[in-house]
Amino acid sequence: MSYKHLRSKLKSSNTNKLDQIFNAFEAEGRALKEQNNPNIHHPTSDYNQEIDDIKRLDHKLGLTFERLNQHQRHAVFYPSKNTILSAMVGSGKTTVLIAKVFYLHFVKNIPFDKMVVLTFTNKAAREIKERITSYLGDKATQINEQLRYFGTFHSIARQILNEHPYLIDLGFKPGFQVMDEQEKQEFLERLIIQNNLSIKYINQLNKRWKKYNETNEIIMGNMKSEDDFEELVNLAEKEKRTINSMDFDDLIGLCNKTLSQNLFNAPDWIIIDEFQDCNEDQLSLIENIKGVDSSLFVVGDQNQSIYGWRGSKENLFQEVQLKWNATWLELPQNYRSTENILSAAESLLYDNNGSLIATRHTGQPIDLIRHFDDQQEAFYLKEQLQTSQKENVSLDNIAILFRTHQQIKIVETIFKQSNIPYQLGKKDDLHDKPILVFFLKVLKVCINPNDDDASLGLIFDPTFGAMKHNKSIIQALNNRDQNTTALNVIFQQISKRKNPSVEHITLLQQIDKFTKEFINSSKTNINELLDFLNLRNILKPTSIHHQDYVTAISHAWEQLLIFMKAQSWLDSISALKVAVGQVVLESSFYINGRIKEKGNGVHLLTIHASKGLEFDRVYIAGANTGIIPLSQHQKGSQNLKEEKRLLFVAMTRGKNNVEIGWHSQPSTRNTEAEPSYFLNVIPDSLLNRKTTGDQKKTTANNQISDEWQIGDSVRHKKYGTGVISEITETELICSFKSVGEKSFSMAFAKVLLVKIES
DNA sequence: CGTTACAAAATTTTT
DNA sequence: TTTTGTAACG
Numbered sequence: 001m002s003y004k005h006l007r008s009k010l011k012s013s014n015t016n017k018l019d020q021i022f023n024a025f026e027a028e029g030r031a032l033k034e035q036n037n038p039n040i041h042h043p044t045s046d047y048n049q050e051i052d053d054i055k056r057l058d059h060k061l062g063l064t065f066e067r068l069n070q071h072q073r074h075a076v077f078y079p080s081k082n083t084i085l086s087a088m089v090g091s092g093k094t095t096v097l098i099a100k101v102f103y104l105h106f107v108k109n110i111p112f113d114k115m116v117v118l119t120f121t122n123k124a125a126r127e128i129k130e131r132i133t134s135y136l137g138d139k140a141t142q143i144n145e146q147l148r149y150f151g152t153f154h155s156i157a158r159q160i161l162n163e164h165p166y167l168i169d170l171g172f173k174p175g176f177q178v179m180d181e182q183e184k185q186e187f188l189e190r191l192i193i194q195n196n197l198s199i200k201y202i203n204q205l206n207k208r209w210k211k212y213n214e215t216n217e218i219i220m221g222n223m224k225s226e227d228d229f230e231e232l233v234n235l236a237e238k239e240k241r242t243i244n245s246m247d248f249d250d251l252i253g254l255c256n257k258t259l260s261q262n263l264f265n266a267p268d269w270i271i272i273d274e275f276q277d278c279n280e281d282q283l284s285l286i287e288n289i290k291g292v293d294s295s296l297f298v299v300g301d302q303n304q305s306i307y308g309w310r311g312s313k314e315n316l317f318q319e320v321q322l323k324w325n326a327t328w329l330e331l332p333q334n335y336r337s338t339e340n341i342l343s344a345a346e347s348l349l350y351d352n353n354g355s356l357i358a359t360r361h362t363g364q365p366i367d368l369i370r371h372f373d374d375q376q377e378a379f380y381l382k383e384q385l386q387t388s389q390k391e392n393v394s395l396d397n398i399a400i401l402f403r404t405h406q407q408i409k410i411v412e413t414i415f416k417q418s419n420i421p422y423q424l425g426k427k428d429d430l431h432d433k434p435i436l437v438f439f440l441k442v443l444k445v446c447i448n449p450n451d452d453d454a455s456l457g458l459i460f461d462p463t464f465g466a467m468k469h470n471k472s473i474i475q476a477l478n479n480r481d482q483n484t485t486a487l488n489v490i491f492q493q494i495s496k497r498k499n500p501s502v503e504h505i506t507l508l509q510q511i512d513k514f515t516k517e518f519i520n521s522s523k524t525n526i527n528e529l530l531d532f533l534n535l536r537n538i539l540k541p542t543s544i545h546h547q548d549y550v551t552a553i554s555h556a557w558e559q560l561l562i563f564m565k566a567q568s569w570l571d572s573i574s575a576l577k578v579a580v581g582q583v584v585l586e587s588s589f590y591i592n593g594r595i596k597e598k599g600n601g602v603h604l605l606t607i608h609a610s611k612g613l614e615f616d617r618v619y620i621a622g623a624n625t626g627i628i629p630l631s632q633h634q635k636g637s638q639n640l641k642e643e644k645r646l647l648f649v650a651m652t653r654g655k656n657n658v659e660i661g662w663h664s665q666p667s668t669r670n671t672e673a674e675p676s677y678f679l680n681v682i683p684d685s686l687l688n689r690k691t692t693g694d695q696k697k698t699t700a701n702n703q704i705s706d707e708w709q710i711g712d713s714v715r716h717k718k719y720g721t722g723v724i725s726e727i728t729e730t731e732l733i734c735s736f737k738s739v740g741e742k743s744f745s746m747a748f749a750k751v752l753l754v755k756i757e758s
Numbered sequence: 759c760g761t762t763a764c765a766a767a768a769t770t771t772t773t
Numbered sequence: 774t775t776t777t778g779t780a781a782c783g
Contacts, residue, residue: 120772154773180773200780204766221765222780248773277772309770404769427772585773608770630769631774646770670768670774 040086040355041327043074050077054107061106064099064135071331072096076103080327082296084275084317088356089345089652090336090614093299094124097273098131100297104269112146114268116289118153122586124273125151144566149267153282154248154585157255162578166258171241175577177444177451178584179247181206182431187245187453191235193471194478197228209233213249243451252281259288266291275300279311283320296324303349304649306608308642330355334652336614338363341658344686345651348644348678365688366651367659368675372692374407374622374668377661378414380692381619385420385602395421397616399603401650403627406668408604411621421601425609430587435539435549436556438464440583442507442533443560446514447577449487452477459490459504464538466494466504487512506534519572524561526554556583556590607650618654623647624662626671628678647678714755 047065051073055062065076072092075085076099087093101117104110112132119125129147133140149156161167162174179187188205191197200223201208211217212233218226240246246254258264270290272278275298278286290296302317313319321328332355334342339358344366346356371377385395402408408424415422430436438461444454456474459466473493480489491508494500510533518524518532530536530550539549563582564575583590603615620628629643651658662675679687712724714734722734 122773152773178773201778203778221778222763224781251773306770307772310772406769587773606770632768634774669776 039328040330041074041078041080043070043078045074046070047073047077058106061102064102068092068096068099069333071329071333072099075329075331076100078327078329080329082324082326083298083329084321084324084326085297085299085329085331086317086355087299087301087331088334089301089304089649090334091331092335093301093331094127094273096331097271097297097299098128101128101132101271102135110268112143112150113148115271116149116156116267116269117271117273118151118156118286119273120152120277122152122155122588125155128273145568152585153285154251155582157251157285158581158585160255160264161251161258162581164258164263166261166263170254170257172246172254173244175244175447175574175581177243177245177448177577177581178251179245180430180584181248183453183584184209184247186457187239188232188236190453190456190474191232191239193474195231195235197232199229199232200227210249239452243453244448245451245453249281252285256281256284256288259285264289266294268293269295269297272296272298273300276302276305276316277307277310277312278316280313281311283313283316296326298326303645304611306611306642306646306649308638314638314641332357333359335359336655337652337658338656340365340686341651341654344658344682345648347681347683347686348648348651350641350644364657365686366682367657367688367690368679369659369661369690369692370675371661371663373663373665374410375414376692377621377663378411380661381411381621382414382418382420385415386418389420395602396600398619399605399610399613399615399617399653400619400621401605401607401610401653402621403607403623403630403646405606407622407627408606411604415602415604422604423601425603425605427588428591430584430591433552433591434461434463435552436591437461439553439556440580442511442535443576443580445487446511446519446533447573447580449485449512452486455486455490459494464540466501467497503534503537507538510534515573519576524572526557529557555592559590607646610653611649614653614655616655617657618650618659620647620650620658620660622663622666622668623660623676623679624666624671625674625677626666627668628676631670644678647676712755 047070051062051065054065065073068076072095075083075096085093085096087096101115104115105112117125117128119128129150132147133143136143148159151159158178161170161172162176167174167176185205188209189202192199192202199205201220204220208218208220208229211220212229218229240250267289270286272286277300286296286298298320300317302315305312305314308314317328320326334356337345337358338360340363342356342358349356369380371380381400385398388395388398400411402411405426412422412424430440438458441454441457441461444451445458448454456477459473460469473490476493477486477489480486487508491505491512494504494508514533518529530553535553536550539553540546560576560579560583563579564572567575567578570578603610603613605613607620626634628647629640633639633643651660660675660679663671664673666673710724714722714724725733725735
């Protein structure tokens with residue numbers, strides 16, 4: 001469909017909203033032409049000579065470089081001090097990043113501990129570390145200590161803080177804990193009760209905290225006067241230091257403060273993965289770690305920047321290229337998708353400048369398929385997958401992608417009914433595992449009996465605690481003297497009760513002895529821990545879940561011991577503190593372990609969750625205007641651009657086949673009965689338009705004509721009463737006494753108009 | 759305690 | 774855009 005066609009179609013629908021969408025869309029097209037081409041530094045050598053030299057010294061190492069294409073070799077070997085590697089989708093960016101690390105270490109003799117390698121996810125960090133470990137094999141002695149600065153932004157920030165003497169100046173002590181968002185909310189609520197503060201919007205403390213930090217703004221929403229929020233912030237900053245616990249933002253923020261003291265040995269190399277996702281604080285962290293002689297190697301893809309709402313900056317690459325005087329290299333070759341998929345996806349981009357090159361065969365055009373609604377689409381998908389099953393095609397290599405979690409539910413329901421195996425992309429949350437939340441609280445009190453929140457959480461735990469949430473106990477913590485720990489107060493309070501829980505009294509007594517009698521003893525296996533703390537009696541010994549609880553705790557403890565072992569220079573209690581502090585930062589390692597079932601079946605994922613993954617077949621569900629882009633994102637070209645990149649990311653997950661579905665009668669509000677207008681830029685030759693052959697459409701049409709008849713009287717909230725003058729497949733036209741003729745999208749008619757029975 | 763007015767949320771999520 | 778949630782007021 002051409003722009004012209006689109007415009008005439010939008011004009012005929014006579015709504016301002018669609019006109020606005022079109023204008024924004026057009027503005028985007030203009031922006032496309034205004035983009036500047038960066039000065040790409042192209043490879044001038046095939047680096048065969050260098051690789052031959054390396055092969056003579058170390059044959060195996062040479063082979064890892066030989067596999068790279070010319071652009072990838074250029075990125076690895078070119079000796080620029082600061083490098084921005086703009087890696088197109090599916091161009092082997094992780095392979096190059098790892099090859100660079102190998103080259104710097106094994107050829108250029110840079111020690112691993114002189115490199116800082118930062119990633120956003122634990123998964124990426126782990127992949128890089130494992131590649132090095134497996135390459136070294138038996139020679140990988142003390143590798144964890146050498147790879148100490150390989151990790152996520154948050155992990156590395158935490159580690160720098162923990163090792164740096166300036167931590168004391170900041171008011172914290174080594175072995176500090178880390179609060180996630182939920183723990184911070186609970187922490188602030190505790191302070192509000194303890195100090196009798198009057199705080200509005202109590203459910204949005206995290207949001208208010210961020211707003212206050214950024215703008216010093218206290219007033220929110222309907223508040224006409226200030227509440228005690230400023231006092232809460234001051235109290236919280238003090239209290240964080242008392243209980244020795246930081247939040248996520250503190251890790252990066254305070255690390256930045258620490259590094260600005262110039263007491264950190266700058267590394268030789270700083271290597272960053274997924275650079276396009278950096279926010280301001282993370283960028284500062286990079287610049288603070290960087291010394292005068294440090295080199296930078298940042299890798300990323302601006303076309304896959306879909307986390308703007310988390311603070312990543314548009315045009316970050318261009319910005320830092322100037323600032324760092326960096327050499328701009330590209331990885332243009334995509335090895336993942338067919339040429340048709342890539343050409344279609346590429347037409348969505350506005351600043352690619354033709355730098356994405358397909359290496360695979362042409363393949364099939366993208367199927368654009370019309371369904372009646374989400375339910376019909378789900379049935380269609382069910383049938384498609386059943387066919388695949390009959391043909392013995394593994395569903396593991398197929399993904400269905402959605403804009404929202406809401407959309408996933410209906411497909412999940414129908415797949416469940418029809419026994420289609422599926423796997424969900426959502427990661428496990430620590431807070432969905434009550435047993436681990438409880439176990440962590442126990443450990444936190446063990447290592448710090450003055451942790452008020454862990455102590456309270458322990459006895460108030462809804463599943464494993466001793467009593468219901470109780471304000472008087474919270475306030476009792478406030479009135480204690482300096483020599484009384486939070487653990488003591490809890491113990492006293494619980495003992496005072498009429499029928500105190502004996503199990504919990506024993507637990508608290510044992511926790512008190514933990515540092516003296518347990519952690520330094522030679523016995524630290526899980527059974528000894530459970531016995532020492534009397535935990536078995538608390539884990540509902542008669543419940544059928546008892547064994548699951550024990551298994552979950554065993555796994556978490558095993559992981560903690562592994563982490564402690566890696567901190568060989570610390571005494572055991574310090575090592576445990578550091579290990580427990582790490583749990584929140586890489587919770588997935590502590591959650592499932594061996595218990596996790598092997599995932600089998602079709603993947604149901606949000607597009608965001610699909611980033612970094614690839615599948616043989618990809619189906620993008622419910623791709624209407626109003627879903628992609630999401631209706632509330634249709635204002636502001638920044639938002640629109642990001643939504644467009646989201647569709648780009650979705651399409652480029654597919655290796656062989658991409659199919660896009662849309663609904664002619666969408667059931668969600670604010671959704672147009674049109675396929676995403678982003679698709680209009682894709683050339684017709686690359687899009688194969690189809691319709692589900694179905695009976696439902698006919699019945700649905702009957703429903704519509706049953707519901708609305710020409711001549712019916714209707715009432716509209718604003719326009720008053722009117723009469724239906726015309727009905728088309730997608731539109732309903734009404735004439736009102738007050739404003740004349742107005743047309744409504746069929747999808748909206750039900751919401752906007754009330755039929756007046758005569 | 760009920761009503762009114764109006765800002766914020768809706769949507770994505772790692773640490 | 775509509776819906777939801779909260780403060781403020783009587």
